[in-house]
Amino acid sequence: MKKTLILTTALTSMAFAASAQEVTVMSWGGAYTKSQVEAYHKPFMAETGITVNSVDADNPGTPIKAQVEAGNVTIDVADVEYSDAVRLCDEGLLYEIDQSMLPAAPDGTAAADDFIEGALTDCAVANIVWSTVFAYNTANLEGTPDTIDDFFNTAEFPGKRGMRKSAKANLEMALMADGVPAAEVYDLLETDEGVDRAFAKLDTIKDDIVWWEAGAQPPQLLADGEVVMSTAYNGRIFNAAVSENQPFEIVWDGQIMDFDLFVVPKGAPNKEEAMKFIAFSTGTQPLADQASWISYGPARKSSGALVGKFMDGETDMASHMPTAEANLTNALVNNFEFWADRDTDLSERFNAWLAQ
Structure with a gap:
């Protein structure tokens, strides 16, 4: 009986280890990363069970080229500026992102038609206007x-x-x-x-x-x-x-x-999880939720009507948006x-x- 219990426990532990999933997301730190943790990371982990490891850099676009060329990529998702997203994609350093994986708006509008013009590129999906x-x-x-x-x-x-x-x-x-x-x-x-x-x-x-x-x-x-x-x-x-x-x-x-956009460097160790994270985080509600933590406009049209008050429950966010x-x-x-x-x-x- 004891041997059976030990064997069962060992097999269960092995199965858990095999199924454990994670994704490493690099962003800009401070109040901005906090807004993403609250609006994206925590709900994503709760829904999927995938662990999000949050790391920061002064400019998350900077380490991508060196990591990809060295064959030692530690980032799964990076939040980058638009010009970096375009350049890194042109240089073949990013995976292309299938736009059909992005969730439709609540009214059924396809994601490609719901994002603000320019917010989707071959290798990147925008989350904010700043x-x-x-x-x-x-x-x-x-x-x-x-x-x-x-x-x-x-x-x-x-x-x-x-x-x-x-x-x-x-x-x-x-x-x-x-x-x-x-x-x-x-x-x-x-x-x-x-x-x-x-x-x-x-x-x-x-x-x-x-x-x-x-x-x-x-x-x-x-x-x-x-x-x-x-x-x-x-x-x-x-x-x-x-x-x-x-x-x-x-x-x-x-x-x-x-715009700031999410990208996935080539060679990302958790590519599948990275794509799931991007699809979740750039949905209508998560983008609107981020705007309740920081005054950056959501990149989806359908998110605008859902933007309400700041987390203090008092400050209306609309007038503080760049848009x-x-x-x-x-x-x-x-x-x-x-x-x-x-x-x-x-x-x-x-x-x-x-x-x-």
Whole structure:
């Protein structure tokens, strides 16, 4: 009897080990990862029994190329910016994603018709619409900046500025601050004269810039008084203001709208589970649920009506979304193809400019 019990226990343990499933998801950390854990990871684990391992990076797109080329992929799903999704797919570093596996909207509308235009690509599925904006701490700044020009106006608004240590977004904002209409920014950046003009504008505040690399840094820089204004991801500022009662204000003028998308690196150890995770997480309800944790717009049309209040039960989220009508004045949609083609060249020039 005892031997039978031992054998049965051993076989049961072996069967459990064989059936144990997991998926490793890399994201950006902070309030953003928390929103995904609450809206995606926990419900997915409860429904499927598949364990989600959450890891973070300053930019989840960065390690993919090295891991795939080394044949040592540890990430199953990565949350990446659009230009990285396009570039990595073009380089053959990502699995293609079968769009037919994505769940339909509650009214039966096919996923391909329910996602916002541009949110689906061969190798990626978008989950959020987010923006790079600039924000300020009302306790540390006299006056009320209200345009992207004011970010560059250190005469009227003296003090340090925080900016992401990257060419992307900074060049666009510089041109808009220099009077270029949003609709003409990328046409101008396609020319040497346009790039020169953007860097010349950045030169005017170069000595006042504090550079940041991780999304959690701008709110901290503003809170500590190290800068009086900073570019930032809109959701990080919202969370600091609402959840932590920081006296921060967002200026939407000159915002640069973007998608974040889920991708699966080639060689992912748990490809099947990764696809299941993406299909679940980009369903109508999970996308709406994420918007109750952070002010990023869901990438599905059917999710919009389900977006309600913030987790505090008081704050209506609609007006805090980048896509709110009042926030779209002088908004620029990131040109993903431009950055997929020009990122390397412009990043090299940006790094050389930093070193000058």
